[in-house]
Amino acid sequence: MSFEYSPDFASSEGSWDALEDASSAPILLGRYRVVALKNEGGFGAVYMCWDTRLQRRVAIKVMPLVQTANGAQQMSGEGMSPTQRHAGAAYDNLEGSSDMLASTMAEALGEARASSNLTHPNIVTVHDFETDGTAAYLVMEYVDGLSLQEVLARVEGGVLLGDEAAYVVQSLANAVEYAHENGVLHLDIKPSNVLIANDGRVLLGDFGMASLQSASGFADARGGTVGYMPPEQIEGDVVDERADIFALGAVAYEAITGTAPFAADTAEKSKKLIEKGAQPIGSVDVPLVGMVEDTIARSLAADPGERPIQAIEAFEPAVHYLGDPEVGRASLKRLLSQTLDEEEAFDESVWRSLDPVGRRIPWLAHVLVRGANGLVSGFFAWELLPLLGVNDTLIQTLIALAVLLGGCVWAPVGAGLCFLAFALALFSCGVSAFTILAALCLLAIGAGWTLVCGSRGSLSSSSVLSAPLVKISSIAPALAAYTFGPLQAALTTASSVLLCSLYGALLASNPGSLLHALQPEASAATLQEQIVTFLSSPGFWACLGVFSCTTGIASLVARIGIPGKGRLVFSQLLCLAGVLCGLSLEAGLEAGTIWGIPPLIPSVFGLVFCVVMSGVCILFGLPRTLPYNQEGEDELS
Secondary structure (H helix, E strand, C coil): CCCCCCCCCCCCCCECCCCCCHHHCCEECCCEEEEEEEEEECCEEEEEEEECCCCEEEEEEEEEECCCCCCCCCCCCCCCCCCCCCCHHHHHHCCCCCCCCCECHHHHHHHHHHHHCCCCCCECCEEEEEECCCEEEEEEECCCEEEHHHHHHHCHHHCCCHHHHHHHHHHHHHHHHHHHHCCEECCCCCHHHEEEECCCCEEECCCCCCEECECCECCECCCCCCCCCCHHHHCCCECCHHHHHHHHHHHHHHHHHCCCCCCCCCHHHHHHHHHHCCCCHHHHCHHHCCHHHHHHHHHCCCCHHHCCCCHHHHHHHHHHHHCCHHHHHHHHHHHHHHHHHCCCCCCHHHHHHHCCHHHHCHHHHHHHHHHHHHHHHHHHHHHHHHHHCCCCHHHHHHHHHHHHHHHHHCHHHHHHHHHHHHHHHHHHHCCCHHHHHHHHHHHHHHHHHHHHHHCCCCCHHHHHHHHHHHCCHHHHHHHHHHHCCHHHHHHHHHHHHHHHHHHHHHHHHCCCCHHHHHCHHHCCCCHHHHHHHHHCCHHHHHHHHHHHHHHHHHHHHHHCCCCCHHHHHHHHHHHHHHHHHHHHHHHHHHCCCCCCCCCHHHHHHHHHHHHHHHHHHHHHCCECCCCCCHHHCCCEC
């Protein structure tokens, strides 16, 4: 494999003009907006991406995966389950993805594990690993700078100064020694995998060929780059730490002399050059005769038995005689600053402006989510308290505030307290076997909803309680489809519509309620009669079914594929269509036909909420549907 990782921003291939075409850039994993194709090789391509959630640049290596006979990936390894992040369509649209060799899941997972085991100042940090069944995605630290290959191509004579070479070799030796101590071989050390950041740091990246040590030792090498592989790696024999020592020696030789000692067209020709031996460094630069020449020569021995096995010990003499590493770091930093000044600067503000407001201002969504849950719970509790006999305004306010705070801290708390108060409020119309049964059923609905849905969405309590609070069931689908996945969204809508109808029956039959005063014709109807009336209505169940099914479909539409503003708004339009269809069907069945004219007020409320939630989708994007407060993220993503 010859996979070249190049961290510079200006790329001649696959880049997007940030000012003109950034908005059309593909999005990986529903989160990472592609900025530029950095490079590609046999086993993958690396893209510089903008992380819309954490507002930073990352590098993502995209590796196409081999499909099994049934079209699925078989995972190799424990504790790893593929997460569907809807990146397939984005991957298909990426440039340069057609000529790569497919990896197996075991190989992709092996690279992720090898890299994630290593946390070192001179090794590129791995943030995450994801797969969508078509490709594997390794999310890494983005190194703002140049590769050693690019640096050598830009400096005079293609060689580093002594101090610079000392710093590069010392940094790589530290990285390699650390990897070996943690049971990892790199097996593809070369100038293009050595990154020099604009602050002067030297980092070793791309562990795509890495091998993890097991109880039986290291496995056979499965690839590498011609010119930097030792003979045993070329022949596919068992390799150990000395393979990386050889590659590091080849990189050091090239950095010092400007010549790759074993570069060749084929692996066989490279092997012959290795067996012949590299030209002595002293013949290229006389001052390097002695310890530097001897150290590099030992590391490049064709016989692994003649090479040292400890990286730091092997190259420490060369570092000492090459120069001062600290001076070398300062020199590389100056060199990078001069080079990068000539490049087009990366304008973070352009990419931030493409993200929803909730991502650009992280605390805003956090406050809005908790505030909405608390306010809905608190106001609903405020309405229910008089039905419980709490008529003192001060006490009513204090209790409502307590519920509000509970809802702000954790949504299921506010919703649970409201469900309990609602069940107790049913007894305001009298204690009977029916009210006891109704209260128990209501508590069962509340417990079931809390278990299945309550902790699965950031706006959970708002989604289930808003419709009863305003006494309009047509607003439930828009909220639920936005907040939950398909199953939870459908169940939340059904629960909210039931609560809304039950609450309407309670208020209409309660002598102390405003709704009862506005509907004196209902004064003769008891709570039991009110409930039986809507539960026995085919129109009610037809409307509830249409609302729930449409909500589930709309939620699925919003979450399948690559989330985008257009798709989210379309899902809200589906909710509106379902609301109008359900209301029309209910009106028709009540009139003895199939379709009727939907009532005005619920239709208007459905339209208004469609517009409101479409605006929320545009501003904040889609909320997370992970358990509430998991990993500290309960805000809109």
